[in-house]
Amino acid sequence: MLKRRYKKKNETIPEGIPSIAQATLWIAELGGYTGRSSGGPPGSIPIARGLERVLIAAEVVEALGASGAKRRMLR
Known part of the structure; x- marks a missing residue:
């Protein structure tokens, strides 16, 4: 997503x-990895930053799903 x-x-x-x-490459790109030929493969720092963004997005999706489930239960 x-x-x-x-x-x-x-x-x-x-x-x-x-x-x-x-x-892994997509996660590293989310963390700032540019993929330039002189830069080498993605390292641990851009991968960690990308994983942080993925975690935040997953928590938002989970929260939205939970709130939707609660709304359906209240009807």
């Missing part, structure tokens, strides 16, 4: 489940 929102202009996101390598 986050990758589709923050994708590059010329990037297409394939349907289906990404590989571990692709998912």
Whole structure:
């Protein structure tokens, strides 16, 4: 969900489940990894930053789901 929102202009996101390598790269990009050829593979810091963003988004989705369930129960 986050990758589709923050994708590059010329990037297409394939349907289906990404590989571990692709998912790691996407998480690193969310954490600030640029992917320049001189930079090497993503390190632990951009991956950790990306995981923090994923965690926040997951908590929001969970909270929205819980509030929707509570609303249905109140009806």
